[in-house]
Amino acid sequence: MTINNQTVFDADRAHVFHSWSIQSALKPLIIKSGLGSYLWDYEGKRYLDFSSQLINTNVGHQHPKVIAGIKTQLDTLTTIAPATANHARNEAAERLLAIAGDDFAKVFFTNAGADANENAIRMARLYTGRDKVLSSYRSYHGNTGAAIAATGDTRRVPNEYSRGHVHFFSPYLYRSDFWATDEAQECERGLQHLRRVIEAEGASSIAAILLEALPGTAGVLVPPSGYMQGVRQLCDEFGIVLIMDEVMAGFGRTGKWFAHQHYNITPDLITFAKGVNSGYVPAGGVIIHQKINAYFDDKSFPGGLTYSGHPLAMASIVATLDVMAQEHMIENADTIGNGVLAQGLKALADKHTIIGEVRGMGVFWALELVKNRHSKQKLSADEMNTIKAALIERGLLPFIAENRIHVAPPCNVSTDEVAQALAIVDEVLGMACTQFINE
The missing domain is CATH 3.40.640.10 (Type I PLP-dependent aspartate aminotransferase-like (Major domain))
Incomplete structure (x- = not known):
């Protein structure tokens, strides 16, 4: 049997019961393999993993x-x-x-x-x-x-x-x-x-x-x-x-x-x-x-x-x-996380009014997204799903919770990978500002 994105998806939907989900509404992402901060599917589409899956792949994939x-x-x-x-x-x-x-x-x-x-x-x-x-x-x-x-x-x-x-x-x-x-x-x-x-x-x-x-x-x-x-x-x-x-x-x-x-x-x-x-x-x-x-x-x-x-x-x-x-990953998480990553996220907050607050430390951050900075009204689930889909479409895997984008790359993330992720988030939040801001 040929294994590809479609056969894996079909088998999953036929046989696998997923957690925290309405089963008939599921459209799971297909993943074949990975290395370091990246994953890819059977068609070769690559994703930069800035969720560390469920905040757990601290040394990246397939070390x-x-x-x-x-x-x-x-x-x-x-x-x-x-x-x-x-x-x-x-x-x-x-x-x-x-x-x-x-x-x-x-x-x-x-x-x-x-x-x-x-x-x-x-x-x-x-x-x-x-x-x-x-x-x-x-x-x-x-x-x-x-x-x-x-x-x-x-x-x-x-x-x-x-x-x-x-x-x-x-x-x-x-x-x-x-x-x-x-x-x-x-x-x-x-x-x-x-x-x-x-x-x-x-x-x-x-x-x-x-x-x-x-x-x-x-x-x-x-x-x-x-x-x-x-x-x-x-x-x-x-x-x-x-x-x-x-x-x-x-x-x-x-x-x-x-x-x-x-x-x-x-x-x-x-x-x-x-x-x-x-x-x-x-x-x-x-x-x-x-x-x-x-x-x-x-x-x-x-x-x-x-x-x-x-x-x-x-x-x-x-x-x-x-x-x-x-490999000094603890030190890397401290240096990059509290350096270029923290600085980049705060720069995004200065640029995009959809970001109500940036908070975190190391390689563990959250962007809280709001429709209005004064009222702090949260983005809806549908709006957050639109943002999530846009990030994934551009090759970035985010961790989305309520009205937040959690930014949690592996502890051995590189400065180049941080720059790539920030550019994608910047583009998507620019789009979201035009659609969802209510000020």
Whole structure:
């Protein structure tokens, strides 16, 4: 059988059930292969990937050293039960602990970010003897039982089967829930709001606060100065476990190994997935603080997964973390992301009034699009779909969420690739300004 764009599309629509979708309305993009920051279809049409897919291909597509690491493990051991000891798993854990810091003792491996958050919540509840979990309305933590209930965005509503979840408003100065006029006010009032939620819910009933280190799907919402430190202090004051969700923001995305390292705080549990191995093999996990690890020295942990620490996933983690260090990808994400990329995005905002705000750090940015800068009226879903289609038509793969274009290239993106992407966005937003601006 000839494999081409049409045969792949037809087979997909005949046999594959897609997530978050009305099945009959789907027209998925066809992809054959890729390399670095590029993907292409069976007809040779190339796309510059400035979404890193779902913000996970941090070393780009088909990195030869990561592929080689997986192939070597294939020849040694393809799979093994998690109760055994395995060299690849040990190597992955050691590397993760090295970048997390001396306060952390062990790593529990999962299959992805959602079950990482599930197990972190389980650990916090067992450690504290409490039940409730606080998380932000502006968040996404996964699509399994407790993870989707902890999620703040509206996708949680048809999935709220898990118990004990309470939400609060985290900072978002551009659309402040606290009537703040500057970053200091947003921080102060946000922390006071969180304190009141803790007090009203009963501090002695709260096991954990679960926060994204830099909220991603919610809008790349960089916390105001002092906010994360204030959350850490509240957790210490009330004996609450702080779970830092680094699934999307970790592994170079913000110009550091972990986004929480920008805030000089130490969480009690760190959840991870996505960029830990660029998504080459499904993998996630929980990095566990010494004090929580010690609690389980003489108590059984009631959780596990068949593929916890799967050898192929572990080999991909080792290879990814090694190549990121060897090729200075963290430094590149910092230099280019906070340099030409940040400057270019801000220049676009100066040029196009459809951009209400530019925010982000490293290779993790968002352009919030509005019909009117004064009213901050959001573009509609249809208007955003028009913009998305125009970007893809011109060979740029964006990450679109609500009224935002999220700009998230691989950590090893080049200045030339940034220039190419900015030129496409510039052209499309120029078109969008003439169609959608209402000023």
